Amino acid sequence: MGGGRGTARQYDLTPHLASGQFPHRFGCVFKKVDQRIVTHAPTVLGQLHGLANPHRFMGFASAATPWCMALAGTLLIAGLYGALFAAPADYQQGDSARIMYVHVPAAWLAMAGYSGIVIASAIGLIFKHPLADTAAKSMALPGAVFTALALITGSLWGKPTWGTFWVWDARLTSVLVLLFLYVGYMAIWEAIEEPTRAARAAAILALVGAVNVPIIHYSVEWWSTLHQGTSVLRKDGPSMPWSMLWPLLSMAFAYQALFAGIVLVRMRSEILERRLRTRRLSLGEEAP
Amino acid sequence: MRAFWGLVWRDTVLAARIGGGFGLGFGFFALVIALVPLGVGPDPETLRQAAPGLLWLAAILSVLISLDRLFQADFEDGTLDILRLSPMPLELMVLAKVLAHWLTACLPLVLAGPLLCPILGLPVEAMVPTGLTLLAGTPALSLIGAIGAALSVGVRRGGLLIAAICLPLFAPTLIFGAGALKAAVDGTEMLTPLVLLAAQSLFALAIAPWAAAGALRVNMT
Numbered sequence: 125m126g127g128g129r130g131t132a133r134q135y136d137l138t139p140h141l142a143s144g145q146f147p148h149r150f151g152c153v154f155k156k157v158d159q160r161i162v163t164h165a166p167t168v169l170g171q172l173h174g175l176a177n178p179h180r181f182m183g184f185a186s187a188a189t190p191w192c193m194a195l196a197g198t199l200l201i202a203g204l205y206g207a208l209f210a211a212p213a214d215y216q217q218g219d220s221a222r223i224m225y226v227h228v229p230a231a232w233l234a235m236a237g238y239s240g241i242v243i244a245s246a247i248g249l250i251f252k253h254p255l256a257d258t259a260a261k262s263m264a265l266p267g268a269v270f271t272a273l274a275l276i277t278g279s280l281w282g283k284p285t286w287g288t289f290w291v292w293d294a295r296l297t298s299v300l301v302l303l304f305l306y307v308g309y310m311a312i313w314e315a316i317e318e319p320t321r322a323a324r325a326a327a328i329l330a331l332v333g334a335v336n337v338p339i340i341h342y343s344v345e346w347w348s349t350l351h352q353g354t355s356v357l358r359k360d361g362p363s364m365p366w367s368m369l370w371p372l373l374s375m376a377f378a379y380q381a382l383f384a385g386i387v388l389v390r391m392r393s394e395i396l397e398r399r400l401r402t403r404r405l406s407l408g409e410e411a412p
Numbered sequence: 413m414r415a416f417w418g419l420v421w422r423d424t425v426l427a428a429r430i431g432g433g434f435g436l437g438f439g440f441f442a443l444v445i446a447l448v449p450l451g452v453g454p455d456p457e458t459l460r461q462a463a464p465g466l467l468w469l470a471a472i473l474s475v476l477i478s479l480d481r482l483f484q485a486d487f488e489d490g491t492l493d494i495l496r497l498s499p500m501p502l503e504l505m506v507l508a509k510v511l512a513h514w515l516t517a518c519l520p521l522v523l524a525g526p527l528l529c530p531i532l533g534l535p536v537e538a539m540v541p542t543g544l545t546l547l548a549g550t551p552a553l554s555l556i557g558a559i560g561a562a563l564s565v566g567v568r569r570g571g572l573l574i575a576a577i578c579l580p581l582f583a584p585t586l587i588f589g590a591g592a593l594k595a596a597v598d599g600t601e602m603l604t605p606l607v608l609l610a611a612q613s614l615f616a617l618a619i620a621p622w623a624a625a626g627a628l629r630v631n632m633t
Contacts, residue, residue, distance in 0.1 A: 301580050301583050304576075304579070304580035305580050305581075307576060308573075308576040308577045308580060311572075311573055311576045311577070312563060312564075312573060312577065315564065315567045315568070315569065315570070315573050316567055316631075318633075321630055321631065321633055324626075324630035325563050325627055325630050325631060328559075328563065328623055328626050328627050328630065329559075329563055329577060331623070332559055332581070332619070332623050333580075333581070335619060336581050336584070339584050339612070339615075340580075340581075340583050340584055343583070343584035343587045343588060343608075344583070344584075344587065346587070346588075346591075346608075347587040347591060
Protein backbone atom coordinates (compact mmCIF):
# COMPACT_ATOMS: atom_id res chain seq x y z
CA MET A 125 0.00 0.00 0.00
CA GLY A 126 1.43 3.41 -0.99
CA GLY A 127 5.04 4.35 -0.62
CA GLY A 128 5.73 2.22 2.45
CA ARG A 129 8.10 2.99 5.24
CA GLY A 130 10.50 5.44 3.65
CA THR A 131 8.21 8.42 3.22
CA ALA A 132 8.23 11.26 5.66
CA ARG A 133 4.83 10.77 7.19
CA GLN A 134 5.17 7.16 8.02
CA TYR A 135 8.57 7.48 9.64
CA ASP A 136 8.47 5.21 12.64
CA LEU A 137 10.34 6.23 15.74
CA THR A 138 9.71 2.96 17.51
CA PRO A 139 13.20 1.52 16.84
CA HIS A 140 14.80 4.54 18.53
CA LEU A 141 12.43 4.14 21.41
CA ALA A 142 13.30 0.49 21.62
CA SER A 143 17.03 0.88 21.61
CA GLY A 144 16.85 3.40 24.41
CA GLN A 145 19.49 5.43 22.59
CA PHE A 146 17.24 8.23 21.66
CA PRO A 147 18.99 11.36 20.52
CA HIS A 148 18.47 14.12 23.04
CA ARG A 149 17.45 16.78 20.55
CA PHE A 150 15.23 15.52 17.83
CA GLY A 151 16.87 17.54 15.12
CA CYS A 152 19.14 14.71 14.15
CA VAL A 153 16.29 12.27 13.76
CA PHE A 154 14.01 14.59 11.94
CA LYS A 155 16.67 15.98 9.63
CA LYS A 156 16.15 13.06 7.31
CA VAL A 157 12.43 13.21 7.73
CA ASP A 158 10.88 16.56 7.31
CA GLN A 159 12.63 19.85 6.74
CA ARG A 160 9.71 21.76 8.18
CA ILE A 161 9.95 20.08 11.54
CA VAL A 162 13.70 20.58 11.86
CA THR A 163 13.20 24.31 12.12
CA HIS A 164 10.84 23.97 15.06
CA ALA A 165 11.88 20.84 16.78
CA PRO A 166 15.06 21.89 18.62
CA THR A 167 13.52 25.01 20.18
CA VAL A 168 10.10 23.70 21.13
CA LEU A 169 11.19 20.27 22.20
CA GLY A 170 14.13 21.89 23.92
CA GLN A 171 11.65 23.77 26.04
CA LEU A 172 9.97 20.49 26.86
CA HIS A 173 13.45 19.77 28.26
CA GLY A 174 15.35 16.55 28.42
CA LEU A 175 12.36 14.46 29.41
CA ALA A 176 11.40 14.26 25.74
CA ASN A 177 14.08 11.60 25.61
CA PRO A 178 12.35 8.32 26.49
CA HIS A 179 15.45 6.96 28.18
CA ARG A 180 15.65 9.90 30.56
CA PHE A 181 11.91 9.83 30.93
CA MET A 182 12.03 6.25 32.15
CA GLY A 183 14.47 7.28 34.87
CA PHE A 184 12.42 10.28 35.84
CA ALA A 185 9.16 8.32 35.85
CA SER A 186 10.41 5.51 38.04
CA ALA A 187 11.81 8.04 40.50
CA ALA A 188 8.71 10.26 40.49
CA THR A 189 6.07 7.53 40.78
CA PRO A 190 6.60 6.80 44.52
CA TRP A 191 6.58 10.52 45.27
CA CYS A 192 3.29 10.96 43.42
CA MET A 193 1.76 8.01 45.24
CA ALA A 194 3.05 9.18 48.64
CA LEU A 195 1.72 12.67 48.01
CA ALA A 196 -1.61 11.22 46.94
CA GLY A 197 -1.79 9.04 50.06
CA THR A 198 -0.92 11.87 52.45
CA LEU A 199 -3.33 14.33 50.88
CA LEU A 200 -6.02 11.66 50.70
CA ILE A 201 -5.76 10.91 54.42
CA ALA A 202 -5.72 14.61 55.30
CA GLY A 203 -8.55 15.35 52.91
CA LEU A 204 -10.67 12.44 54.12
CA TYR A 205 -10.16 13.50 57.73
CA GLY A 206 -11.18 17.03 56.82
CA ALA A 207 -14.12 15.85 54.75
CA LEU A 208 -15.51 13.33 57.23
CA PHE A 209 -14.71 14.92 60.59
CA ALA A 210 -13.42 18.48 60.45
CA ALA A 211 -15.78 20.01 57.91
CA PRO A 212 -19.26 20.95 59.10
CA ALA A 213 -22.27 19.18 57.65
CA ASP A 214 -24.23 21.12 55.07
CA TYR A 215 -27.04 23.09 56.71
CA GLN A 216 -29.56 21.81 54.18
CA GLN A 217 -28.30 18.45 53.03
CA GLY A 218 -26.71 17.26 56.25
CA ASP A 219 -23.99 14.66 56.03
CA SER A 220 -24.89 13.51 52.52
CA ALA A 221 -23.20 16.61 51.15
CA ARG A 222 -19.88 15.04 52.16
CA ILE A 223 -20.06 13.00 48.95
CA MET A 224 -18.97 16.26 47.37
CA TYR A 225 -15.41 15.63 48.56
CA VAL A 226 -15.08 12.48 46.47
CA HIS A 227 -17.38 13.60 43.66
CA VAL A 228 -16.16 17.05 42.67
CA PRO A 229 -12.44 16.15 42.34
CA ALA A 230 -13.39 13.17 40.15
CA ALA A 231 -15.48 15.41 37.92
CA TRP A 232 -12.61 17.91 37.64
CA LEU A 233 -10.25 15.11 36.73
CA ALA A 234 -12.68 13.77 34.11
CA MET A 235 -12.34 17.07 32.26
CA ALA A 236 -8.64 17.48 32.99
CA GLY A 237 -7.92 13.95 31.75
CA TYR A 238 -9.59 14.59 28.41
CA SER A 239 -7.81 17.95 28.09
CA GLY A 240 -4.55 16.16 28.78
CA ILE A 241 -5.27 13.63 26.04
CA VAL A 242 -6.05 16.44 23.62
CA ILE A 243 -2.86 18.36 24.41
CA ALA A 244 -0.70 15.24 24.20
CA SER A 245 -2.44 14.22 20.96
CA ALA A 246 -1.78 17.62 19.41
CA ILE A 247 1.89 17.42 20.38
CA GLY A 248 2.04 13.87 19.04
CA LEU A 249 0.45 14.87 15.72
CA ILE A 250 2.58 17.97 15.20
CA PHE A 251 5.98 16.77 16.38
CA LYS A 252 5.42 13.04 15.76
CA HIS A 253 6.85 12.35 19.18
CA PRO A 254 6.14 8.81 20.42
CA LEU A 255 6.31 9.84 24.07
CA ALA A 256 3.38 12.22 23.58
CA ASP A 257 1.38 9.40 21.99
CA THR A 258 2.23 7.18 24.93
CA ALA A 259 1.12 9.90 27.35
CA ALA A 260 -2.20 10.33 25.53
CA LYS A 261 -2.84 6.61 25.51
CA SER A 262 -1.93 6.23 29.18
CA MET A 263 -4.30 8.98 30.27
CA ALA A 264 -7.35 7.43 28.60
CA LEU A 265 -8.21 4.61 30.97
CA PRO A 266 -7.63 6.51 34.25
CA GLY A 267 -9.56 9.46 32.81
CA ALA A 268 -12.45 7.19 31.89
CA VAL A 269 -12.42 5.59 35.34
CA PHE A 270 -12.54 8.98 37.04
CA THR A 271 -15.38 10.01 34.70
CA ALA A 272 -17.29 6.89 35.68
CA LEU A 273 -16.48 7.60 39.33
CA ALA A 274 -17.86 11.12 38.97
CA LEU A 275 -21.06 9.72 37.46
CA ILE A 276 -21.45 7.01 40.10
CA THR A 277 -20.76 9.24 43.11
CA GLY A 278 -22.95 11.89 41.52
CA SER A 279 -25.88 9.53 41.22
CA LEU A 280 -25.34 8.32 44.80
CA TRP A 281 -25.45 11.95 45.87
CA GLY A 282 -28.50 12.57 43.72
CA LYS A 283 -30.59 9.95 45.50
CA PRO A 284 -30.81 11.72 48.90
CA THR A 285 -30.67 15.22 47.41
CA TRP A 286 -32.87 15.09 44.35
CA GLY A 287 -34.73 11.90 45.26
CA THR A 288 -33.49 10.02 42.22
CA PHE A 289 -30.30 8.38 41.06
CA TRP A 290 -30.37 9.90 37.64
CA VAL A 291 -31.88 12.93 35.98
CA TRP A 292 -31.20 13.93 32.40
CA ASP A 293 -29.71 17.14 33.59
CA ALA A 294 -27.43 19.06 31.25
CA ARG A 295 -24.28 18.43 33.19
CA LEU A 296 -24.96 14.75 33.85
CA THR A 297 -25.74 14.13 30.21
CA SER A 298 -22.67 15.88 28.87
CA VAL A 299 -20.43 13.98 31.32
CA LEU A 300 -22.06 10.75 30.15
CA VAL A 301 -21.28 11.66 26.54
CA LEU A 302 -17.73 12.47 27.65
CA LEU A 303 -17.47 8.94 29.03
CA PHE A 304 -18.58 7.60 25.63
CA LEU A 305 -15.93 9.73 23.96
CA TYR A 306 -13.31 8.16 26.24
CA VAL A 307 -14.63 4.71 25.28
CA GLY A 308 -14.44 5.49 21.56
CA TYR A 309 -10.92 6.82 22.01
CA MET A 310 -9.79 3.66 23.80
CA ALA A 311 -11.59 1.49 21.22
CA ILE A 312 -9.50 2.96 18.43
CA TRP A 313 -6.28 2.19 20.29
CA GLU A 314 -7.48 -1.38 20.73
CA ALA A 315 -8.65 -1.80 17.14
CA ILE A 316 -5.50 -0.68 15.32
CA GLU A 317 -2.61 -2.97 16.00
CA GLU A 318 0.39 -0.98 14.87
CA PRO A 319 1.21 1.61 17.57
CA THR A 320 2.27 4.46 15.28
CA ARG A 321 -0.85 4.21 13.18
CA ALA A 322 -3.12 3.81 16.19
CA ALA A 323 -1.54 6.89 17.77
CA ARG A 324 -2.23 9.10 14.74
CA ALA A 325 -5.80 7.83 14.34
CA ALA A 326 -6.55 8.20 18.05
CA ALA A 327 -5.06 11.70 18.06
CA ILE A 328 -7.33 12.77 15.19
CA LEU A 329 -10.33 11.42 17.09
CA ALA A 330 -9.23 13.19 20.29
CA LEU A 331 -8.98 16.52 18.46
CA VAL A 332 -12.34 16.06 16.73
CA GLY A 333 -13.82 15.18 20.12
CA ALA A 334 -12.26 18.28 21.67
CA VAL A 335 -13.95 20.46 19.06
CA ASN A 336 -17.22 18.69 19.78
CA VAL A 337 -17.15 18.74 23.58
CA PRO A 338 -18.31 22.38 23.88
CA ILE A 339 -20.97 21.81 21.20
CA ILE A 340 -22.24 18.73 23.01
CA HIS A 341 -22.20 20.61 26.30
CA TYR A 342 -24.22 23.56 25.04
CA SER A 343 -26.62 21.49 22.97
CA VAL A 344 -27.35 19.31 25.99
CA GLU A 345 -27.87 22.40 28.13
CA TRP A 346 -30.30 23.76 25.58
CA TRP A 347 -32.05 20.40 25.36
CA SER A 348 -32.43 19.94 29.07
CA THR A 349 -33.81 23.42 29.68
CA LEU A 350 -36.38 22.69 27.00
CA HIS A 351 -37.66 19.71 28.95
CA GLN A 352 -37.13 20.46 32.60
CA GLY A 353 -35.43 23.25 34.44
CA THR A 354 -36.13 22.24 38.01
CA SER A 355 -33.04 20.33 39.11
CA VAL A 356 -30.35 22.97 39.19
CA LEU A 357 -26.97 21.91 40.47
CA ARG A 358 -25.70 23.66 43.57
CA LYS A 359 -23.52 26.62 42.67
CA ASP A 360 -21.63 27.32 45.88
CA GLY A 361 -18.08 26.90 44.64
CA PRO A 362 -16.24 30.06 45.71
CA SER A 363 -18.76 30.98 48.40
CA MET A 364 -17.74 27.91 50.37
CA PRO A 365 -16.35 28.37 53.88
CA TRP A 366 -12.67 27.57 54.39
CA SER A 367 -13.48 24.59 56.60
CA MET A 368 -15.17 22.94 53.62
CA LEU A 369 -12.83 24.29 51.00
CA TRP A 370 -9.55 22.92 52.32
CA PRO A 371 -10.65 19.28 52.43
CA LEU A 372 -12.01 19.69 48.91
CA LEU A 373 -8.75 21.13 47.61
CA SER A 374 -6.77 18.49 49.47
CA MET A 375 -8.85 15.76 47.89
CA ALA A 376 -8.53 17.38 44.48
CA PHE A 377 -4.74 17.48 44.71
CA ALA A 378 -4.72 13.91 46.05
CA TYR A 379 -6.74 12.75 43.02
CA GLN A 380 -4.42 14.61 40.68
CA ALA A 381 -1.30 13.15 42.27
CA LEU A 382 -2.86 9.70 42.07
CA PHE A 383 -3.75 10.29 38.42
CA ALA A 384 -0.19 11.45 37.69
CA GLY A 385 1.25 8.40 39.44
CA ILE A 386 -1.00 6.00 37.55
CA VAL A 387 -0.25 7.68 34.23
CA LEU A 388 3.51 7.47 34.90
CA VAL A 389 3.26 3.76 35.68
CA ARG A 390 1.16 3.17 32.57
CA MET A 391 3.55 5.16 30.41
CA ARG A 392 6.52 3.14 31.65
CA SER A 393 4.80 -0.16 31.01
CA GLU A 394 3.70 1.09 27.60
CA ILE A 395 7.28 2.04 26.66
CA LEU A 396 8.55 -1.34 27.86
CA GLU A 397 5.82 -3.06 25.89
CA ARG A 398 6.85 -1.21 22.74
CA ARG A 399 10.48 -2.17 23.26
CA LEU A 400 9.41 -5.77 23.67
CA ARG A 401 7.34 -5.56 20.53
CA THR A 402 10.24 -4.15 18.53
CA ARG A 403 12.59 -6.83 19.85
CA ARG A 404 10.12 -9.49 18.81
CA LEU A 405 9.71 -7.96 15.39
CA SER A 406 13.45 -7.74 14.81
CA LEU A 407 13.90 -11.31 16.00
CA GLY A 408 11.15 -12.39 13.64
CA GLU A 409 12.84 -10.69 10.73
CA GLU A 410 16.12 -12.40 11.44
CA ALA A 411 14.53 -15.82 11.59
CA PRO A 412 14.53 -17.66 8.23
CA MET B 413 -13.78 20.07 -10.53
CA ARG B 414 -14.63 17.59 -13.27
CA ALA B 415 -12.90 14.90 -11.27
CA PHE B 416 -14.97 15.89 -8.24
CA TRP B 417 -18.32 15.54 -10.00
CA GLY B 418 -17.10 12.45 -11.77
CA LEU B 419 -16.37 10.83 -8.43
CA VAL B 420 -19.75 11.88 -7.04
CA TRP B 421 -21.44 10.40 -10.10
CA ARG B 422 -19.40 7.18 -9.92
CA ASP B 423 -20.16 6.61 -6.23
CA THR B 424 -23.82 7.42 -6.63
CA VAL B 425 -24.21 5.04 -9.55
CA LEU B 426 -22.24 2.35 -7.74
CA ALA B 427 -24.41 2.68 -4.66
CA ALA B 428 -27.56 2.65 -6.75
CA ARG B 429 -26.60 -0.48 -8.65
CA ILE B 430 -24.88 -2.48 -5.94
CA GLY B 431 -26.36 -3.31 -2.59
CA GLY B 432 -29.84 -1.94 -2.98
CA GLY B 433 -28.82 1.69 -3.38
CA PHE B 434 -31.47 4.28 -2.69
CA GLY B 435 -34.08 1.85 -1.45
CA LEU B 436 -32.15 -0.07 1.15
CA GLY B 437 -31.37 2.74 3.58
CA PHE B 438 -34.93 3.92 3.45
CA GLY B 439 -36.16 0.34 3.85
CA PHE B 440 -34.15 0.02 7.03
CA PHE B 441 -35.45 3.37 8.25
CA ALA B 442 -39.05 2.31 7.60
CA LEU B 443 -38.49 -1.05 9.30
CA VAL B 444 -37.15 0.56 12.47
CA ILE B 445 -40.10 2.94 12.54
CA ALA B 446 -42.55 0.11 11.90
CA LEU B 447 -41.09 -1.97 14.74
CA VAL B 448 -41.49 0.83 17.27
CA PRO B 449 -45.24 0.41 17.87
CA LEU B 450 -44.63 -3.30 18.44
CA GLY B 451 -42.30 -2.41 21.30
CA VAL B 452 -43.88 0.72 22.68
CA GLY B 453 -47.51 -0.22 22.14
CA PRO B 454 -50.04 1.11 19.67
CA ASP B 455 -51.33 4.00 21.80
CA PRO B 456 -51.38 7.00 19.37
CA GLU B 457 -50.72 9.57 22.10
CA THR B 458 -47.56 7.79 23.33
CA LEU B 459 -46.35 7.33 19.78
CA ARG B 460 -46.93 10.96 18.92
CA GLN B 461 -44.96 12.07 21.96
CA ALA B 462 -42.02 9.91 21.00
CA ALA B 463 -42.28 10.37 17.23
CA PRO B 464 -39.75 13.21 16.67
CA GLY B 465 -37.05 11.42 18.62
CA LEU B 466 -37.85 8.07 16.98
CA LEU B 467 -37.73 9.48 13.45
CA TRP B 468 -34.34 11.01 14.18
CA LEU B 469 -32.97 7.92 15.91
CA ALA B 470 -34.04 5.78 12.97
CA ALA B 471 -32.37 8.23 10.59
CA ILE B 472 -29.14 8.11 12.61
CA LEU B 473 -29.17 4.30 12.66
CA SER B 474 -29.77 4.00 8.94
CA VAL B 475 -26.94 6.45 8.23
CA LEU B 476 -24.72 4.53 10.62
CA ILE B 477 -25.17 1.17 8.93
CA SER B 478 -24.34 2.64 5.54
CA LEU B 479 -21.13 4.26 6.76
CA ASP B 480 -18.89 1.20 6.83
CA ARG B 481 -18.95 0.97 3.02
CA LEU B 482 -18.09 4.64 2.57
CA PHE B 483 -14.34 4.07 2.24
CA GLN B 484 -13.94 0.37 3.02
CA ALA B 485 -14.98 -1.05 -0.38
CA ASP B 486 -12.66 1.30 -2.25
CA PHE B 487 -9.91 0.60 0.26
CA GLU B 488 -10.16 -3.14 -0.27
CA ASP B 489 -10.02 -3.12 -4.07
CA GLY B 490 -7.31 -0.46 -4.23
CA THR B 491 -9.41 2.33 -5.71
CA LEU B 492 -8.63 4.51 -2.74
CA ASP B 493 -4.91 4.28 -3.44
CA ILE B 494 -5.43 5.37 -7.03
CA LEU B 495 -7.66 8.23 -5.91
CA ARG B 496 -4.98 9.25 -3.48
CA LEU B 497 -2.39 9.36 -6.25
CA SER B 498 -4.61 11.57 -8.41
CA PRO B 499 -3.95 15.32 -8.43
CA MET B 500 -7.28 15.95 -6.66
CA PRO B 501 -6.66 16.83 -3.00
CA LEU B 502 -7.65 14.07 -0.60
CA GLU B 503 -9.95 16.50 1.23
CA LEU B 504 -11.91 17.12 -1.97
CA MET B 505 -12.07 13.39 -2.62
CA VAL B 506 -13.56 12.89 0.87
CA LEU B 507 -16.07 15.63 0.18
CA ALA B 508 -17.12 13.99 -3.09
CA LYS B 509 -17.62 10.64 -1.40
CA VAL B 510 -19.57 12.28 1.43
CA LEU B 511 -21.79 14.05 -1.07
CA ALA B 512 -22.46 10.75 -2.87
CA HIS B 513 -23.19 9.10 0.47
CA TRP B 514 -25.61 11.85 1.38
CA LEU B 515 -27.36 11.54 -1.99
CA THR B 516 -27.80 7.78 -1.64
CA ALA B 517 -28.30 7.30 2.10
CA CYS B 518 -29.85 10.56 3.33
CA LEU B 519 -31.73 12.11 0.44
CA PRO B 520 -34.19 9.16 0.33
CA LEU B 521 -34.90 9.76 4.02
CA VAL B 522 -35.46 13.47 3.41
CA LEU B 523 -37.87 12.77 0.56
CA ALA B 524 -39.66 9.66 1.79
CA GLY B 525 -39.21 9.92 5.57
CA PRO B 526 -42.14 12.32 5.99
CA LEU B 527 -44.43 9.65 4.53
CA LEU B 528 -44.00 7.69 7.74
CA CYS B 529 -45.39 10.50 9.92
CA PRO B 530 -48.96 9.10 9.94
CA ILE B 531 -47.73 5.73 11.20
CA LEU B 532 -46.43 7.45 14.33
CA GLY B 533 -49.62 9.39 14.86
CA LEU B 534 -48.22 12.69 13.64
CA PRO B 535 -50.57 15.02 11.72
CA VAL B 536 -50.12 15.53 7.99
CA GLU B 537 -48.91 19.07 8.73
CA ALA B 538 -45.83 17.59 10.40
CA MET B 539 -44.60 16.14 7.09
CA VAL B 540 -42.94 19.30 5.80
CA PRO B 541 -41.10 20.03 9.10
CA THR B 542 -39.94 16.40 9.17
CA GLY B 543 -38.42 16.75 5.72
CA LEU B 544 -36.93 20.15 6.62
CA THR B 545 -35.19 18.97 9.78
CA LEU B 546 -33.82 15.91 7.97
CA LEU B 547 -32.62 18.13 5.13
CA ALA B 548 -30.85 20.47 7.54
CA GLY B 549 -29.36 17.82 9.82
CA THR B 550 -28.44 14.79 7.74
CA PRO B 551 -25.42 16.49 6.10
CA ALA B 552 -23.89 16.69 9.59
CA LEU B 553 -24.47 12.95 10.00
CA SER B 554 -22.79 12.12 6.69
CA LEU B 555 -19.84 14.43 7.38
CA ILE B 556 -19.17 13.37 10.98
CA GLY B 557 -19.78 9.78 9.93
CA ALA B 558 -17.06 10.16 7.30
CA ILE B 559 -14.55 10.88 10.08
CA GLY B 560 -15.54 7.68 11.85
CA ALA B 561 -15.49 5.71 8.59
CA ALA B 562 -12.05 7.05 7.67
CA LEU B 563 -10.67 6.29 11.13
CA SER B 564 -11.81 2.68 10.92
CA VAL B 565 -10.77 1.96 7.34
CA GLY B 566 -8.79 -1.27 7.21
CA VAL B 567 -9.66 -2.12 10.82
CA ARG B 568 -11.14 -5.45 11.72
CA ARG B 569 -14.66 -5.14 13.12
CA GLY B 570 -14.63 -1.60 11.80
CA GLY B 571 -18.41 -1.33 11.94
CA LEU B 572 -18.45 -1.50 15.73
CA LEU B 573 -15.67 1.05 15.89
CA ILE B 574 -17.62 3.44 13.66
CA ALA B 575 -20.58 3.22 16.03
CA ALA B 576 -18.41 3.79 19.11
CA ILE B 577 -16.80 6.83 17.50
CA CYS B 578 -19.79 8.39 15.77
CA LEU B 579 -22.73 7.93 18.13
CA PRO B 580 -21.42 10.28 20.87
CA LEU B 581 -20.58 12.87 18.21
CA PHE B 582 -24.10 12.57 16.78
CA ALA B 583 -25.63 13.65 20.11
CA PRO B 584 -26.00 17.37 19.28
CA THR B 585 -27.52 16.59 15.87
CA LEU B 586 -30.05 14.27 17.47
CA ILE B 587 -30.91 16.85 20.12
CA PHE B 588 -31.51 19.69 17.68
CA GLY B 589 -33.10 17.53 15.00
CA ALA B 590 -35.62 15.99 17.34
CA GLY B 591 -35.98 19.32 19.16
CA ALA B 592 -36.86 21.21 15.99
CA LEU B 593 -39.33 18.54 14.93
CA LYS B 594 -40.93 18.45 18.37
CA ALA B 595 -41.27 22.21 18.35
CA ALA B 596 -43.01 21.99 14.99
CA VAL B 597 -45.36 19.26 16.24
CA ASP B 598 -46.14 21.21 19.40
CA GLY B 599 -46.75 24.32 17.36
CA THR B 600 -43.97 26.34 19.00
CA GLU B 601 -41.22 28.18 17.22
CA MET B 602 -39.00 25.76 15.31
CA LEU B 603 -36.76 28.23 13.49
CA THR B 604 -34.10 28.50 16.23
CA PRO B 605 -33.36 24.77 16.57
CA LEU B 606 -33.61 24.37 12.80
CA VAL B 607 -31.03 27.10 12.21
CA LEU B 608 -28.77 25.60 14.88
CA LEU B 609 -29.15 22.23 13.17
CA ALA B 610 -28.09 23.73 9.86
CA ALA B 611 -25.21 25.45 11.65
CA GLN B 612 -23.99 22.05 12.80
CA SER B 613 -24.00 20.78 9.25
CA LEU B 614 -21.99 23.80 8.12
CA PHE B 615 -19.58 23.41 11.01
CA ALA B 616 -19.13 19.72 10.20
CA LEU B 617 -18.50 20.74 6.58
CA ALA B 618 -15.69 22.97 7.81
CA ILE B 619 -13.82 20.32 9.81
CA ALA B 620 -14.84 16.85 8.60
CA PRO B 621 -13.07 16.76 5.20
CA TRP B 622 -9.74 17.62 6.83
CA ALA B 623 -10.13 15.23 9.74
CA ALA B 624 -11.32 12.39 7.49
CA ALA B 625 -8.53 12.99 4.96
CA GLY B 626 -5.98 12.97 7.78
CA ALA B 627 -7.40 9.73 9.10
CA LEU B 628 -7.28 8.17 5.61
CA ARG B 629 -3.61 9.15 5.26
CA VAL B 630 -2.91 7.47 8.59
CA ASN B 631 -4.79 4.30 7.76
CA MET B 632 -3.47 3.86 4.24
CA THR B 633 0.07 3.14 5.35
